[in-house]
Amino acid sequence: MGRKRKCSWNLRWLAFLLQIFLITQCAASRWQKVHKNETDGDSYYPPVQLHDFDDHVVLDNGILNVTLSTPEGMITGITYNGIENLLKQEYNENNRGYWDLVWSSADHPKEVFDKLDGTNLFVIHEDEEQVELSFVRTWDPSQTGLLPLNIDKRFIMLRGCPGFYSYAIFERLQGWPDLHLSQGRIVFKLQENLFQYMAISDDRQRIMPTSEDRNRSQVLDYPEAVLLTNPSNAFLTGEVDDKYQYSSDNKDSQVHGWIAPEFPTGFWIITPSNEFKTAGPMKQDLTSHAGPIALSMFFSAHYAGLPLVLEFQGGEPWKKVFGPVFVYLNSVQPGQDPLVLWPDAKQQMLVEMQHWPYDFLVSDDFPRAKQRGRVSGRLLVRDSFINKRLMTASSAYIGLALPGDPGSWQRENKGYQFWSQCDALGYFKINNIRAGNYSLYAWVPGIIGDYKYNIPINIEPGGKIRLRNLVYDPPREGPTLWEIGVPDRSAAEFYVPDPNPALMNQLYNVHPDRFRQYGLWDRYTDLYPDEDLVYSVGTSVYQTDWYFAHVNRNIGNKTYVPTTWRVVFNLTDVDTSANYTLRLALASANDAELQVRINEEVEEAPCFTTGLIGKDNAIARHGIHGLYWLYSVCVRGSVLVCGQNVMLLTQSRGSSPWRGIMYDYLRLEGPSSNIQT
Numbered sequence: 001m002g003r004k005r006k007c008s009w010n011l012r013w014l015a016f017l018l019q020i021f022l023i024t025q026c027a028a029s030r031w032q033k034v035h036k037n038e039t040d041g042d043s044y045y046p047p048v049q050l051h052d053f054d055d056h057v058v059l060d061n062g063i064l065n066v067t068l069s070t071p072e073g074m075i076t077g078i079t080y081n082g083i084e085n086l087l088k089q090e091y092n093e094n095n096r097g098y099w100d101l102v103w104s105s106a107d108h109p110k111e112v113f114d115k116l117d118g119t120n121l122f123v124i125h126e127d128e129e130q131v132e133l134s135f136v137r138t139w140d141p142s143q144t145g146l147l148p149l150n151i152d153k154r155f156i157m158l159r160g161c162p163g164f165y166s167y168a169i170f171e172r173l174q175g176w177p178d179l180h181l182s183q184g185r186i187v188f189k190l191q192e193n194l195f196q197y198m199a200i201s202d203d204r205q206r207i208m209p210t211s212e213d214r215n216r217s218q219v220l221d222y223p224e225a226v227l228l229t230n231p232s233n234a235f236l237t238g239e240v241d242d243k244y245q246y247s248s249d250n251k252d253s254q255v256h257g258w259i260a261p262e263f264p265t266g267f268w269i270i271t272p273s274n275e276f277k278t279a280g281p282m283k284q285d286l287t288s289h290a291g292p293i294a295l296s297m298f299f300s301a302h303y304a305g306l307p308l309v310l311e312f313q314g315g316e317p318w319k320k321v322f323g324p325v326f327v328y329l330n331s332v333q334p335g336q337d338p339l340v341l342w343p344d345a346k347q348q349m350l351v352e353m354q355h356w357p358y359d360f361l362v363s364d365d366f367p368r369a370k371q372r373g374r375v376s377g378r379l380l381v382r383d384s385f386i387n388k389r390l391m392t393a394s395s396a397y398i399g400l401a402l403p404g405d406p407g408s409w410q411r412e413n414k415g416y417q418f419w420s421q422c423d424a425l426g427y428f429k430i431n432n433i434r435a436g437n438y439s440l441y442a443w444v445p446g447i448i449g450d451y452k453y454n455i456p457i458n459i460e461p462g463g464k465i466r467l468r469n470l471v472y473d474p475p476r477e478g479p480t481l482w483e484i485g486v487p488d489r490s491a492a493e494f495y496v497p498d499p500n501p502a503l504m505n506q507l508y509n510v511h512p513d514r515f516r517q518y519g520l521w522d523r524y525t526d527l528y529p530d531e532d533l534v535y536s537v538g539t540s541v542y543q544t545d546w547y548f549a550h551v552n553r554n555i556g557n558k559t560y561v562p563t564t565w566r567v568v569f570n571l572t573d574v575d576t577s578a579n580y581t582l583r584l585a586l587a588s589a590n591d592a593e594l595q596v597r598i599n600e601e602v603e604e605a606p607c608f609t610t611g612l613i614g615k616d617n618a619i620a621r622h623g624i625h626g627l628y629w630l631y632s633v634c635v636r637g638s639v640l641v642c643g644q645n646v647m648l649l650t651q652s653r654g655s656s657p658w659r660g661i662m663y664d665y666l667r668l669e670g671p672s673s674n675i676q677t
Helices: 002-036 039-041 211-215 338-352 518-525
Strands: 051-054 056-060 065-070 075-080 097-104 113-114 120-126 130-137 149-158 163-172 179-189 199-200 203-205 225-227 238-242 254-259 265-270 291-302 310-312 318-331 373-381 397-401 418-421 427-433 435-441 457-459 466-473 481-485 534-536 562-571 579-592 594-598 614-616 630-637 642-652 660-669
Touching: 051 130, 056 130, 056 149, 065 163, 075 097, 075 318, 149 179, 149 318, 163 179, 179 265, 179 318, 199 338, 199 642, 254 291, 254 338, 265 338, 291 318, 310 579, 373 457, 397 427, 418 427, 435 466, 481 562, 579 594
Parallel strands: 373 466, 534 562
Antiparallel strands: 051 056, 056 065, 065 075, 097 113, 097 179, 120 130, 130 149, 149 163, 163 318, 179 291, 179 310, 199 203, 199 254, 225 238, 254 265, 265 318, 373 427, 397 418, 397 435, 435 457, 481 660, 562 642, 579 614, 579 630, 579 660, 594 642
């Protein structure tokens, strides 16, 4: 019996591997035929056709049809797998699939939601292998109240390709009026009677409520969060739904989308490169959420605030290509498991990434692979208090962004960024870089601070730059006396409580991302109703004794007051004439002020304060980090004593449940005179 079971398991495993192999080969073959224009491809797939009607056009390659309104360029219909239209059937056709920007200006201080309606349609390329359409809107200075930006929205359909591509070129000319852009994206609203299952990652998938379910729900502390009181699927009754619970970092958001279980069909947004997104790999943003809605977010102020609003002043010119992203459709035969559509979508993501940068775009603003450059090298870390020898920057994130100060990449929002990760030995290679002038930045998991190479990087078309060993000297004044947490720009290692049983999302009950549960800011009050957190160095454990967010206490009637945490530590020897250093690395801050006192009472003036900082709102939006902040606080030895010391950390801004900070890492260093070499 045991042998038969083992044999059966082996056969199933081999069948799975064969399926993945066939998917890979099929996808690669399709790409090969499409992109190399092989003549035998004609026998496999019908040609691409463009059908022109009075108020719309239809792209058709025999696998799917895409209908776009003319000249606006709204996606009003997608026909695939026998389904007449995958998009939401509502009276307003312009509310199904569209690009949009949110903008403001001196003339329009209140933000304007603009769906970027085109005024002219141009057929950029049309043959049997490919059609590329351009929907254009050009700013006219004589017309007031309009977005001062030239818009060029592009849509591409390829022969034999089960999906379509979209990108846009936004342009400002010299001397144009001041402008603020706070959000740019593509939106798809799908049929909710079809698409009921959402997949963000391998472990973030579930049946979702409908928009009607949400309309019948109880609104919680803000409109995005509701308690499902009467959903059409009784299984969801009593759960919390909030679109921010499904956010992801840029680095983790290459594919996401929806499955229609009854007509086994998948709708996926694939992002093969993040070069056109803002703020680097750690920037969080929305993905898919109840509606059903699928988003491709290019830039926003989510989890960052004002620093990531694009501000153009003094007639500043600007031009940038956003995308392309790929809308991928897949299906299986009725009766087959529809969940296999997710691994197929992931495989297609790998295929798209392999072929980036695409060679089929008809735009001089999108450079091909031969027009791009490469940078390679090795990054090492020098910190003699951790290791007397140079350490390899294993898994370090290293990238190019517009020139700036160390760490400025996380607030950079107008240029392109190109990121990679070092291998175990610290070697890195950054490929497919657009020509231009950059700075080289990095940060290393397990090490505080930001690295910046002190020589500008000039990328020429086709150029290859090989750097010598680069050495990062992280902030350090003396030996570590104590530390709390792990320097990884996240508060995930700290204690995340169970949610209020009446406010749960079942997806995160047994999940690494427990912090995505709703209402955890009030769980602090449940755990510390009268006295605040006290952490004793040497006996407390940060995984269980350090709350993940320093928030305010709820004293009733929706009144929130500041809290003061205490770190108790012992010193056996104190040099009262020397200076000690406290490193405070923050993973998030929202309308907060962190004050530090050592061996003093709260009523006394702090020895350090951050001042009012942060607008990332990561606490309310279930993000375990926002923007990264690093402070080095000089602590006079005269305030320390031999024996027990107490450091008070006060988040002094009350009035709201979401004003607070998340710590990344804390470290007290001894005097600089003790540096070892």
